[in-house]
Amino acid sequence: MSGIIELTQLNKIYRGAVDVQVLFDINLSLAAGTCNSIMGASGSGKTTLLNIMGTLDVPTSGDVIIDGKLVNNMTNNQLARLRNETIGFVFQFHHLLPEFTALENVLMPYLIKRRRPSREVINRADELFDMLEIANVKHSPATKMSGGQQQRTAIARALINNPKIILTDEPTGNLDSETTQKICKGFREINRRYGTTFIVVTHDYRVAEHTDRIVEIRDGRIIADKTSG
């Protein structure tokens, strides 16, 4: 069965005074609608792998197929469109736009494509705010929220275009354990409700244990691939 993300013979070398290879012959297929985590120590190449899956970075060799499309030869604008329509990102730092309110930040990916928010998208935003328990800060400026609220707003933003894939890099790296649990439960709820595929990069087992599949990376190579019962 072909996955929503297919990586074949993927290598990544950072060119410089000394070439550094961070990924070695990665072959990975991630099924649609699943919740996956990629684990590894710092410098293992897991974030590079995530960035390549998110079309933010390009492999030195190998093929990347996202939602059935080979992305290797796409132009910048084609990639931007693909990201906007198919992929949502949640980073360790929320990167909300401080000039905008929580709601405006959440609607941003939608407004990149269209001029005005539709009634449906506003309803969807409300639903996401409710589900992530941040409806009370909907109209607050991004700078006037707690770290957990900001990160949950970033999650709502990643979900607003109803993407097939959510890529998250250490989404709870800055949060306390209670908020971490809330966010992990939020991911599972979204996965269950909308069938969104999750790829969570983390070094934290407490996060990884919420996912269906744990792929472990060391020194740029996949060393373990466990699927939970």
Add this chain to the structure above:
Amino acid sequence: MLAFKIALRFLTHGRSQSILILVGIAIAISIQIFVGLLIDSLQRTIVDRTIGNSPHITISSATDVSTIRRWQQIVSEVENNKQVKAFSPSATGNAFVEKDNSNLPVLVRGFPFSAADQIYNIGDAIYDGTEYSSRREVLIGHELRKELELEVGDKLILSLPRGGKVTLTVSGFYDLGVASINKSWLFTYLGTAQEIFDFGDRVTSIEMAVKDVFQADAVAGQLEKTLNNNDIVIENWKDQNEELLSGLEGQKISSAIIQIVIIASVVIAIASVLAISVLQKSPEIGILKAMGINDFNASLIFIYEGFLLGLVGSLAGLGLGIGLLYAFLTFTASPEGAPIVDLYFNYGFVVRSWLIALIAATLAGVIPARKSLKLNPIDVIRGR
């Protein structure tokens, strides 16, 4: 319009930075408008005061006889030239006015009043009495009046070079603002001058005013071509005032240089502020790119920022510059309230300056916009 909305929000969010750059743009543009309008007004005032009350082109006789033959034919050619605003035949001769035991030389100038009024603005210059309304009436200048201690209705006896005397009645007094004219010119009917000097129906010159004073030489050239007459000579004010013109040209160039330097400094100021803004906003731009904004729309944010800064800054600058000019003219006016420079409000210059400032400010956004093109979301995400 997301790029526009983001640009507006970036500017209003970093309010103190935006206000600072807006004040900078406004001051620069206000100086440009102030200097430009003032120098333009100054030039026109100088030209007006130099040639405003005199003909721009004069046709006179090139022969030994001072009068022009068949001048009506010349007049009909002049009439056909669309650049000519007003024209008047004139009969002019020298005479003397007796005062005590000496003779004062004067120039008797005969014109149809309405035609002369269009060239010399004599109607507005009459400050006492009226225009000449009968054949033996004459208008006297302010300085000559003081010298001869005349009043309206007084008689004036002229001694003619060929002998004989003529008595004229003073209908009024004029002040053309030029002492030498006020002291020596007498205005009277064309027919009166022709009769006094025995010119018959001939005239000594045909004088004219043109629509664009700076085209006087070109119009004179056209007339020379169409008239093709060796018995006459055509002179224009530009040929007679070459030094003044080169002075004005120098002034014009220095004004242009000042304006170019100001626009350049506005562009550099906006570009440098926006370049810093790209650095400050790189996390936001990076995340927008990760979310799928394309490079063009991301760079458009900075073009819009330049445009908005230019729009608001230049409009404020226009208001400030025009205010400055009025304040300058008010504070430097004479005690009677007459400004040292007649304000000539050149709308074309103001609109042109505003558009140039707006376009320059928008283009200043191109430099940071190009910088934002190179911004890779990966670097931003890694950098934090």
